[in-house]
Amino acid sequence: MQLPLNEAFSGIFGSISLASWIFLIVPQLWENFRNQSAEGLSSLFLIMWLLGDVCNLMGALWAHLLPTVIALGVYFCFVDFIMLAQLIYYNHYRSKKRYRILQNHQAPHAGPSLTDPLLPDAESSRAAKHPVSRRRDSLSEAFSNNGSAKVAIRNTISVILVLFVGTAGWFIAWKTGAWGPQGDIPDTEAPMGALVLGYASSFFYLTARFPQIYTNFKRQSCSGLSILFFILSTVGNLTYGASILSFSLEHNYLLKNTPWLLGSIGTLVQDFVIFGQFVYYGRLQANPRQGA
Template sequence: MATARFPGKSADVAAANWSAVAPGRPLCVNGTPWILYLLEECVDNIWEYCSVVIGLISMFCFLLSTLPQVYEAYRNGKVEEAMSLGFLLFLFSGDLTSFAGCYLTSQLPIQVVTVVFYIFTDLILISQFLYYKIKNSSSRKTPLLKWLCFMWCGAASLVLMVLPKLIIDNSRSLDTQSPATSKSVEVTGYICGYLASVFYLCSRFPQLYKNFQRQSTEGTSYLLFALAMMGNGTYGLSVIVVLPALRGSKQTFIIKHLAWLIGSLGVLILDFLVTAQFIIYKKNVPATKSSALLSVPEVEPLLCEEEELSVL
């Protein structure tokens, strides 16, 4: 699940769209008002407008992607059998490094809040995995485990509300650093972006192996992967759409977004393999259930006939 980053534009195009009417108070001359207010980005043509709208769709898909799996795990209570712990840990590591990249490269507040939400949902999934693993492996009920889970979720929710404000306030101090320090921090941020892409790509392999080993996808919500596919696909499209509007070097623009493009499009390809597993292994479930149902009527009449003969 790659972080939905808005592609933006090159420095020369951005400078052309901003006009300083007073020191420290730039004015966006031809920009779209709602995008300027929400994203602090000056968008003045159809290509950039489409890129931002597609980027918002991508972000919305990522925000919803993990919620179906949270519900599915709560419904069946066998998440440790269906989900791979490696998948969850790689996903969590990817979101952590992506958060570091967003913070070090001074991304927009909405992006920082979004990636914090990703980390929060990752923690919920990992907590569910550990909770049901301990619960299902224990022969007796443990009320303490349930209360610890509730306390953990409450603490995580509290951190989710407070952390973005602290991060945004601290990120403003990065803008006052010297150019050399700022450049090194930015390079570190892009390195974190590449690490995040590696973690996202690695996350799919444990789950693919888990599904293959079980020959089943039962207990796993396909919406998790379907929404991730929509999010990754729309993110890649948002980067490509803005290219005709660039007046600067398109190559430099692509290089700046290459880490997130690799993560998004690479995970998209692997999610097609997960989709194939859902299609293939779904055919095995009805056959198993139908064979189980057919075996019952064959036994019951025989038992009834034996009882009648014994009475006679």
């Protein structure tokens, strides 16, 4: 059976979106692991993102949306829990453990040992005064003289690989029969409860990035954040919306999917605000005199 062109494009876009969200977590998890901290991430950002994903999944199941939309909803929730688990580990459990160790070493009765140097060297003094300054994040690397081209090439290759993996994944699914024609769109309205959940997810998506934008502004830095994380988020949101729109432009279908379109396309504006913060704060870190 020949697959209609609109369904093919919808499936390809949906598969690319799924690939984007699968790989999206990797650069941020690595950034947190490299820094041994998740202080760059706003916990409220992740919590609101999780609430949006839970509402998104429940609403998609209730409204019987496309399989790609439901599959993405399941994976969104999975990714959120991993990110939150890492944030809790680094920012709460590990930081408290480090604080207890520091307190034990700084106990009043504990004097310097025989092996301790009488005077701290210059390197350790600088590290004590500026403990975070030695940490190189993806932001400062991106705007350093040596790292800008390398980071740009790496991010471009990553996006191309995601596009390739998503397209190839859909093609394999189609050839093996895992993906089949969806048929005509039933001319029925989505249940009211599903629409309420859909609009609730859109609300959380559209407001989730504000805490992260504020956190960046308050810290005057995007250190600890992976720019590739937000690049793949943008690719995922664009193709997610494209998978819905390319399937059909029929009136009832669009009304049924409006909450999910708002949640994916609407967040792009905030993503570009964060990109602007990456550029501005990255240049300040690369050239500190500009901020003086």
